Amino acid sequence: MGSHSRHPARALIAVAAAGSLLAACSGAGGGGSSEGDSINVLMVNNPQMADLQKLTAEHFTEKTGIEVNFTVLPENEVRDKIGQDFSNQAGQYDVATISNYETPIYAKNGWLHPLDPYIAKDKAFDQEDILDPMRQSLTADGKVYAEPFYGESSFLMYREDVLKKHDLKMPEQPTWQQVADIAAEVDGAEKDMAGICLRGLPGWGELIAPLTSVVNTMGGTWFDKDWNAQLDSPEFTKATKFYVDLVREHGESGAAQAGYAECLNNMTQGKTAMWYDATAGAGSLEAAKSPVKGKIGYVPAPVDKTSSSGWLYTWAWAMQKASGNADNAWKFISWASSKEYEELVGKEIGWANVPAGKRASTYENPQYQKAAKAFHEVTHEAISAANPRDPGVQKRPAPGIQFVGIPEFTDLGTKVSQEISAAIAGRQTVDEALKKSQKLAEKVGEEQRSR
DSSP states (O other): OOTTTSOHHHHTSSOHHHHHHHHHTSSTTSSSOOOSSEEEEEEEOOHHHHHHHHHIIIIIIHHHOOEEEEEEEOHHHHHHHHHHHHHTTOOSOSEEEEETTHHHHHHHTTOBOOOHHHHHHOGGGOGGGBOHHHHHHTEETTEEOEEEEEEEOEEEEEEHHHHHHTTOOOOSSOBHHHHHHHHHHHTTTSTTOBSOBOOOSOSTTTTHHHHHHHHHHTTOOSBOTTOOBOTTSHHHHHHHHHHHHHHHHHSOTTGGGOOHHHHHHHHHTTOBSEEEEETTHHHHHTSTTOTTTTOEEEEEOOBSSSSOOOOOEEEEEEEBTTOSOHHHHHHHHHHHTSHHHHHHHHHHTOGGGSOOSSBGGGGGOHHHHHHTTTTHHHHHHHHHHOOTTSOSSSOOSSOOSSSOSSTTHHHHHHHHHHHHHHHHTTSSOHHHHHHHHHHHHHHHHHHHHTO
C-alpha cells in the first residue's frame, strides 16, 4: 500500500535534511496553528511530494500570498505524527497527507474538516473530474473529507520480449492460473531470471496488499458481513496456498524478504519475467535510464472469480478540523489536487512525473498520453474498475480492497503477514500459518461485533 511498507525506494529520496529544516518552522509560535497568511502542511516524503515542495513558493505562494511550511517525513513516522496531531486536535498542522485507508476512520472520529462547502464554491476545481473510485474512497457519510494528490491500482507487468522469444502469449485479461502456467514456462528460461516476483516481505502494506487482492478474486474475504473471521475458510486457504506455492516454485530468491522495492529492482535489472504490483511501478520501469524501458507489457490484475481485482490506493490532502486557517488550507488543497498543478509538473519537471491516477482529464491529455503511452490506459482502466465497497464475491463489513478499513487492521494485517511470510520461507505450512491467523482475526471480529 503506502510507501512505508510498500515503497521504500520512494521513501529513500533524500529529504532528511529538508525535513529537519522544515520541521523547525512548522509550528508558528511553537505549536498552535500557523498565523495569518501561512499554513502548516505535514506530508510523506515520496518523490511526487518532493516535486510539490520545489514548486510551491514560486507558483502557489507567489499567486496567493499564502506561505506553506512543510514538514516532510518517511511514511511510518508521518502516519504516527498525523495520528497524534489529528487525534488530539492539536491544530499544529492545517493539512496532512492521508490515504483512503485512514480517511473514513478519521472522518468517523470527527478529526477532519468536511470539504463540501469549499468544493461547492470552487468551480475551477472540478470535483466531477476526480475518478469515481477515488471520490468514493475519500467520502464518508456522504461528505468529502480529502482530495487525492495521486492514485494507483495494481496490474501485471511482464517482459514482452522474453515471452515472445519462448513462444508464449500473455492473454489480454489473464487469469491467475494462466499467469502461474506462464511463470512455470519462463522460470529459468533466461539466465538468472525467475518466472515472477511477488511480495513476501511482512507488513500490512507489503505482502498483505497483493495477497488480499488474490484472496478477493478467488472467492475469499477476511471477514464476512457479520465480522466472522474467514482466514481458515477453503477460499482464503486456496488463495494463500496458490500465492505461496507460486512464489516458492517460480518466484524471486529470498522471497520472504522481498517487498515492493526489491521486486521493482528485480524487474528493472532483468531478474524476473513478470511482476504483479502497484501501477505506480511503471513510471520507474519506463524512466529514461531504465534498462528495461520499452520491453515491458502491462495487463490488468489477474482474476479468478471476479471481473477485476486491482487494488486502490491514494495519497490525499485532508484538513484538520481544528485548523484555524480553513480557507487558506482549502486554497492549498485545491491547488495541489488541480489540473493546473499537473500541467505545471508536466512543463517544469516532465509529463511522466505528473501525480496521475486521480483525474479523468489527465488520461485525455495528449502530452501525458505520450509520456506514459506504455501503461496509461491499463492504469486508468484498473483504477476505474476498482470497487472498494464490494471487491469480492460476498458482502463486506468495511470498505477496502487490499486492506480492511478498520483501525485494528494495521496490527492484524502485520501479524498475519508475519505468519504467511514464514510459510513462504518454508518455516511452517500455509495451514499452520492460517490457523494462527484465524485466531488473531477472531479476536478483532469479536471486538467489532461487541461495539
